[in-house]
Amino acid sequence: MEQATRRGTRRSRAVLAVVTAAALGVAGCDAVGGDSPAPSGTEAKQGRPSPKPTPVWDTGPDSVAAVGDSITRGFDACSVLTDCPEVSWATGGSEQVDSLAVRLLGRAGAAERSWNHAVTGARMADLPGQMAQAVRRGPELVAVMAGANDACRDTTSAMTPVADFRADFREAMRTLREALPKAQVYVASVPDLKRLWSQGRTNPLGKQVWKLGVCPTMLGDADALDAAATQRRETVRKRVEDYNEVLEEVCAEDRRCRFDGGAVYEYRFGTEQLSQWDWFHPSVDGQAKLAEIAYRTVTATKW
Numbered sequence: 001m002e003q004a005t006r007r008g009t010r011r012s013r014a015v016l017a018v019v020t021a022a023a024l025g026v027a028g029c030d031a032v033g034g035d036s037p038a039p040s041g042t043e044a045k046q047g048r049p050s051p052k053p054t055p056v057w058d059t060g061p062d063s064v065a066a067v068g069d070s071i072t073r074g075f076d077a078c079s080v081l082t083d084c085p086e087v088s089w090a091t092g093g094s095e096q097v098d099s100l101a102v103r104l105l106g107r108a109g110a111a112e113r114s115w116n117h118a119v120t121g122a123r124m125a126d127l128p129g130q131m132a133q134a135v136r137r138g139p140e141l142v143a144v145m146a147g148a149n150d151a152c153r154d155t156t157s158a159m160t161p162v163a164d165f166r167a168d169f170r171e172a173m174r175t176l177r178e179a180l181p182k183a184q185v186y187v188a189s190v191p192d193l194k195r196l197w198s199q200g201r202t203n204p205l206g207k208q209v210w211k212l213g214v215c216p217t218m219l220g221d222a223d224a225l226d227a228a229a230t231q232r233r234e235t236v237r238k239r240v241e242d243y244n245e246v247l248e249e250v251c252a253e254d255r256r257c258r259f260d261g262g263a264v265y266e267y268r269f270g271t272e273q274l275s276q277w278d279w280f281h282p283s284v285d286g287q288a289k290l291a292e293i294a295y296r297t298v299t300a301t302k303w
Helices: 002-027 042-047 100-113 124-135 162-179 193-200 204-210 227-252 284-299
Strands: 064-068 114-116 141-145 184-187 257-259
Touching (some): 064 100, 100 114, 124 141, 162 227, 184 284, 193 204, 193 227
Parallel strands (some): 064 141, 141 184, 184 257
């Protein structure tokens, strides 16, 4: 009887030890020693920090290509009726401008890894072809400024229809995406042409140059303030606003595209920012202001 009692006591103690160990395991107490194996499965995933996702937009691209029109070629910034790509807001090497490429890549880097495919007089219909040239360089960022010449026609009826403008811009973006799916795009808004007229019309020399055919829809009969002239200029301004709406909407369809939010259109260009020869295209100082806007948009950490 006594032996049976001792055996029963030993069994009770053993059962108690097993139950206690099980309880500690279920509760997840810190009783597990440093030599114990690491947790596995779901517990391991919960304890391991998640890898940071690769950002869609890189604020420091390593190469830049530019497409567009006379503004991006620095037209009339250095001498009359002449391109001056050295002062281009996008890719120029001028110290007075500090172009977008120089700000992103440094002066030496910009000289080696930036390319200007813009053409004076180009319209949006020309952009797909320029984009096809640009993609051959494999740029990480493409800077776009186009649309002013679509509004600057001989008559308002000759301005590029908004639907055509949209189709051409979409085609340019497709050309880029088919070749470079991860390239980034900066899109500048079309400047407020009416403001450029209102500033430049105070200069007699500028108005003489305008008569050579600079943006007739806006600058023709520069001093005329009658109802017809006022309506003509308002029609051009409205078309520019429609173009900017297209640029914003098409850019928004692409996760690697940034529109400037209308910053160029809204910038209050004064006489210091206008060419001393035609009082319409950006001067060297105006090109520097465009570079500032572009750099601010490209390097913004939140968008």
